[in-house]
Amino acid sequence: MSEVLVVVDAVDGAIRKPTLELLALAKKLGDPSAVYFGANDSAVTDKLKAYGAEKIYVVDDAEIKGYLVAPKAEALQQLVEQASPTAVLVVSSYEGKEIAGRLAIKIDSGVITDAVDIEDGGVATQSVFAGNFTVKGKVTKGTPIITVKPNSASPEETAGAGTVEEFAATISDAAKTAKIVASQPRKATGRPELTEAAIVVSGGRGTGGDFDAVEGLADALGAAVGASRAAVDSGWKPHSFQVGQTGKTVSPQLYVANGISGAIQHRAGMQTSKTIVAVNKDEEAPIFELVDFGVVGDLHKVLPAVTDEVTKRKG
């Protein structure tokens, strides 16, 4: 079988979960070859191997990490020319999508963004129009490049051969024009990652800026905390908490929307959640059209009582 390149998303050598999901999906298309930008480190390569990488290309990132997107696309172009893979899989992040875009032009290949599943033959499923439609499609020209949303597959812990190969990419000066001048790592919240969490508890303008009730329930349920744009725009939560069209897309087992009206742009980021619950004091709020269970009431009263109940039942 031929290779499928999986571009590894890692921070300081810590591989992020969506990469492991990509390795699982890649097996449907061929032999997963992980592409890691960084130093050859056995902690990294062992993990990639454990999750199914047959081959691991380690690309020295000395000339890559200080610049935005373009050098990675250039390195990948050279790797694609050497390995002739059947597909290239990338995580659907800002960076991942832009690497995909540049690579597509470089290698004259089609790109599909935001896939939520990939089947044999490279057929990709996407959820479009704010989650109202499901679309299946494929790349018809060149080497398919597919960006995949987090949480689209389960990581599989079945080891691959994990053969490590150092790949020396040549980075042109033209690719080194957008410099990363400073980088401030996001503060750990101590809660699950928003896009990876099985349960998300969100708050909107209806919190009035007091997220205690929302966070209390989130912690009782072991959930991540999300926010509407109104809450982010008000400065109550950083943008990294935002769920929706211009924030994160989440698709957890349970989504609890509190004091959120349910605007289309918010729905776009949570509509595909398995179970949806809302607490809102306005019975006419559009969010109630989506819910499996809704409570018309004041979140500052309802949530603390639910939290007590959850804590009690969990014992």
Next chain:
Amino acid sequence: MNIVVCVKYVPDATADRQFEDDNTVDRVGVDGLLSELDEYAVEQALQLKEKAGDDTEVTALCIGPEKATDAVRKALQMGADKGVLVTDDAIAGSDYAATSLVLAEAVKKIGTPDIVMCGMASTDASGSVVPAMLAERLGLPQVTFASVIETQGDQVRIKRDDDTATVVVGATMPLVMSVTDQTGEARYPSFKGIMAAKKKPMENWTLADLGVDAELVGLTAAWTEVDETSARPPRTAGEIVTDEEGSGATALAEFLASKKFI
């Protein structure tokens, strides 16, 4: 300074968007408008113009059907100086690759500007790939997904919220920029702006004007194909209770327990 702002004409996201029989986006049955996320790009272009002084020219560029004039006109009403609409039957059904090709050729014909400004995503395709593709095709640096923009002469710095870090990216003009909705509310066209827009230059170009081979664009030339579209089944109506003295919390806890979340 010259700024070209790329604006897309999209089906209204709050309307009932559909697909055509050939699985292309229905751009006729649903009212179209200037993509909301591109309003932020127009706004930032105008703010850069206001900062740089009056010899700066902002050109709004759109690729789309004839009706897409509406999107360009809105940009002119907001304050852009010139409009360009590239319309050609052959373009219908184009994917990202073809769109970025036509945009790149149009940008070159306008005269390579100091900044090619884009939105962070189109509200219909939401690919967020066209700005990077444009940068690749034009051989320009990209400073994309900007939430804050600073300029000094031809030096640009932006703040970008990536998944795991907030980064500051610096580059020298000319460059391609895309901006997020964190950059701040876009202005509404004023009455004066609406009147002034009527007299602003507006050009209509075809592929021939750009010297782009029609074989390279459109549905048949696309590098991707959509095989199947299906409406998501509507969610079945859930149970809604009104909280009275704690009854809501009890009912919700019951529900969560019945679904094994607790």
